[in-house]
Amino acid sequence: MLSSKNRWIGYWFIAPAVVTLLLLVTYPLLYGAYISFFDTNLTTKWDFVGLKYYKEIFSNTEFIGKILLTLHYTFWVVAGHFVVGMGLALILNMKLKGQTVFRVILILPWLFPEVVVGLLWKWLFNPLYGLFNAVLMGTGMIDEPISWLGNEQIAFIAVIIVSIWKGFPMVMMLILAGLQNISEDIYEAAKIDGCTRLTAFRYVTLPGLMPVMLVTLILDTVWWFKQFTMIWILTQGGPGNATNVVSIDIFKQAFDYFVFGKASAMAIIVFFVCYLMGYGYRRLFGNGND
Template sequence: MKAAFAKRSAFAKRESRSGVIFTIPAALIMLGLVVYPMLYGFFISTQKSNLIDKWEFVGAKYYIQLLTDAEFYGTLKTTASFAACVVLGNLCVGLLLAVLVNQKIPLMNIFKVILMLPWLFPEVVVALIWKWLFSPLFGMFNYVLFSLNLIDKELDVLGQPRTAFAGVVFVCIWKGYPIVMLMMMAGMKNIPHERYEAAAIDGANKWQQFLNVTLPGLMPVLLVASILETAWWFKHFTIVWLMTNGGPAGSTELISVEIYLQAFTNFNFGRAAAESVIILFLLMVVSFIYSRVLRDESQ
């Protein structure tokens, strides 16, 4: 009996050591690609530096400047509005299209491929194509509006604060909805068909089935999609920078654009790193709130 117990104990110890050995490479990669850059970014935020030969410790100077800077809060407000509009748009459009393509309709597979195309285009290509389409001189958007007699002079979509913000949000939704649609489609496949049959027997129509069966079944997917989409679009840079450079009049100046300008135009790397650390903290807080709210609703 004791011999058998000793053998099991030795096997458990050997298995435990094997698990540790196998996780070491992954842990080292995580340290090198995630932990070290985060710690180094925090270190830079406490320095007045050119990242080469000038290193002056300033402590929390840049954090104090940012937390007392009205312009920084204005940029955060613009970024939050942008992220909220894009995330909400992606979730609504993605969910709606996922419900539609989940129906048994002829040639639906071809329709799915077409709907996924925006996600396959590089962001640089998307930004340049839509910038050309919105051009007041030779863009297709103005041509269509003129043809329908909706305008009598050129509309510079990206040259006016209100329309520039709306135009950038629209392009980002067009680019981002396919991945949400794909996640929702995968989530719907995991909802047992028996639930819909039981709801139909109880007299529920399609809309009631959607509210009481589909949405509760998609709550875990909605949680993941909301967190990923918020983190992605809150720090988004490429499309906004290529289409508007943060203008006009700062109407599309997101925090990512502000960080870029501070680092590579003003060469104020410490302030740029401090802004990045603050954004990381804010996204962690938002992710925690998302997880608590959606988890409570699903329960």
């Protein structure tokens, strides 16, 4: 039998992680939920209002519209990540010469801070001295500069493109790790049975990748659903409300209008939306054990 001292060794090993999660995740979440019940300036004013802000939020069609806009944005970004990430992961898995160099180059967008990425692309999109307009006008494809981030239709597409460029390396590396975890013996057996590359991809590769893809899908969706930094740097939610996703609205409620209680209530709702999306993914793509 284990001694009392040895029995506690495992708990001591996980204690730092548990304490970190409690301080950095659980406490802020609970404190944010607490603030959502008050009309407060976070210092001297703490007027209890109960569910007032939640009622205001759900009775306001603008907030529902921002949730739908955020879902629209997240769908295209995550879809782009998986298309680009899957394609590049399959290429890198072919054991081509120089693949290590290309792997390092392709992962660079993910390593750059979001602020750097946002400022870089904002310079590229600049209508006066941006690289895109300079190239297009130099080749005669356009006659006058395009305001990439000043047009409601183009700005939303531009933000999606930047987000795809920034986030595809994470999906690529996770899928590549999943591909390298699939045994070559399975592919050999499929080849002997007469499977083509397309058939092997459908019946061997995709099922083998499903656990990795499920985790990647949940992480990527939640991460980009609450994206704030790059969108704020690029457009600050404009022009108009074209890119005014829910995270931008929460920021404005808290730090422009100083309605911290309402901003906290909106953040709690976003938390539950993210939880429901993760739950839905597990039910839809899980292996039946969830």
